[in-house]
Amino acid sequence: MDLRQLEFLVTVADEANFTRAAAKLRVAQPGVSARIRQLEQELGHELLDRSGRTVRLTEMGATVLPYARAALAAVAGARLAVDEVTGLLRGGLRVGMVAPHSSTEFDLAGLLASFHRAHPAVRITLSEGTADHLVESLQTGQLDVALIGVGAKSPVGVAWHVLVDEPLVAVVSSDDPLAAGAAIPFADLRARTLLTFSRGTGLRSVLEAASARAATPLTIAFEASEPRVLVQLVARGLGVGILPESAAREHPRLRAIPIVRPRLRGRLALAWRSEAPSSPAVRAFVQLARHGVRPVTNSVTEKRSRRQGSS
Template sequence: MATLRQLEYLVTIVDEGSFTRAAEQLRITQPGLSHQFQALEREVGGPLLERLPRAVRLTPAGRAMLPHARAALADAERATTAARRAAGVATGELHLATLYSISFGVLPTALGIWRGRYPGVRVRLFEHRRADDLTAAMAAGQADIALGPPPTDWDGPTRYIGTEEFLVVTHTNDPIATSAQASRVRLSDLADREWVHFTPDSGLADILDQACAGAGFHPKTAVRTEQAPAAANYASAGLGPTLVPANTIPPHFAGALLRPDPPVHRQLTAYTRTGPDPIAAAFLEILTDQALLMPAHVRRRLHLPDRATQPRR
C-alpha cells in the first residue's frame, strides 16, 4: 500500500516539475527520492510519470492517482489539526476556498471577527474563478470549507449562507439612471448598449450572459475585466453598464446603482467534505451571522430598509 510519504513525493515532483527540484524541496537526496518513487510505481503496477529531458509528464495512471494523492495528504493534515484542536490547542491553519467575487464582497468582515476570536489559527485562502473549479478543488481536498453557489452532485454537508443580489452599475448621467424609475431598470431596456463584461473564465461572465439571455438579448461588449470592483469602476466612468454583486460596491461609490427587473440573485452556501471539526464549525457560525450580502450603505442608496444581513432560512 502506498504511504503518505510516497504520495507526498508524487505531488511534489509534479508541482516542482522535476526530481531535482522536488528533492531540494523535500530535503532528501535525489537518489533517495527516485528509489522511493520507483517503489510507489511498483506498488501501483506501472509508471506514474514520464521522464522528459527537462520536465516530467503524468501518465494516465499518474493523472488518475494525483487528485487522490492530494486529497489524502490534505485529509492527513486536517486529521492532525483536528487532534490538536481536540487536545485544546487552537493553532494551525483553517483552509478556506471560495470565488474571487465572493472573497471581495462577503469574507472581509467575517475574517476580521475570526481573527479577533482565534488569533492563533491562521487562515489560508484559495480563490477560484468559476464555481465548478471551486467544487473540483474542494473534492480534491484543498480546503476545510468552500464558500460558493450550491454545488452539484455534492455528498458532503452543505449550509445555506444567504442570497446575493446583483445590481446594474452605470454612469450617474446615464439617461437610464436619471429616469423617473431610477431605482430599477429592465435589462431589456439595455439591449442595445455595450456592456462592461467579464473575461470568459470568470463565473461573473456566466451570470451576466444568463441574465441578459433571460431578457431576450446577448450583451455586446465594450471592455472585459476579471473582477467585479474593476467592472463597477469602468461602468461608473461611462464605458457602459455592468452587473455586479451588491456587496462589492464600496461606500461613497460615485456611479449609479439600479436594481434589475426581474431581480438577479446568487445563492451562497458553505460546504465541506465531511462534518466540520469544532474550529471549522465556529467559522461557519461567524460566516452565517456576518455575511454582508447587501451592505447598509448600498441599501440606503437604494432606499431600502437598513438591515445589513439577509434573514436565515
C-alpha cells in the first residue's frame, strides 16, 4: 500500500467518476484503475462499486476512506511543518467562487493577481459552484478558500471575512407602480411576483430567513444564478427583482428601491476551514484578503431609506 494508491482512491470517491478523477490527477484513466485494483487486492476487498453510471464506495470502501484521507493529511501536515521551519511558501491554493458572484464591488481577479505576484511558486486553481456546494467542499477539504455569499449564521467548521456588505433592493421596470415609491416594506413584497437568486445562494438564504421571521410567504416565480438574467426578466415586466444594490446600479433604466422593515443586506465573504490546520499559502491568502482588501459597504439607497423610518 502506498500514498499514491490512497490519493487515487480519495480522488475517485470525491469525483464519483474515473475519467474526472484521472483528469484531476493528470494521469491516464487505466493507471488510476490499475492502482486502485492493486489496493483492493492488497486489502482483499473491493472498495469501489463500478456497476452503475457513477462510481460508489462499497461498504468496505466507506470504512477505508477516512483512513486514506487521514494518511494523506498526515503527509501534508509533515510537509507544512517543514515549510514552516524553512519559511517556504509553495504548493497549491484551491479557490472556489460562487457562480457568478452577485456583487460587482469586489475584484477577485485583482486579489488573485496580487497573491500570485507576491507568491509565484504557489499554484492557484479556481472553480465555481453554489454557496452550499462550496461550503461542503471547504468542510471536506476539497477547497482551501472560497468566495461565497453568506447568511446570518456561519456553517460548522468554516470561518469567514466579509469583503462586501451592501443592501438588497427591490428592482422594477420604470413603468411599474412601485417605481414611484421611495421605499418598500418587506411585508409588501408578499403581494408581488419575485425574481431572485437560486436556492443554495447566500442572498436567497437571507431572503428566506427574513420571510420566516416575518411570517411573510413570498412568491418566487423566477430564480437564476446570473444577475444579468434576472435584470433582463425585470426589464420585461415579469416581476420584482431582489438583487444586491451594486448589481442593480449596473442598469440605470431600472429603478432600485430600498427594502425596509427590515432592511436586508447581502454579504460576500472569503471563507476557509476554521477547524483544520491551514497551509502557509492559505494563511497568506487570507491575510491578504483581510488586510489588503478593504470591506466595501454600499449605502446609496440607504441614504434614501433612512429618511423613510426605522428598520
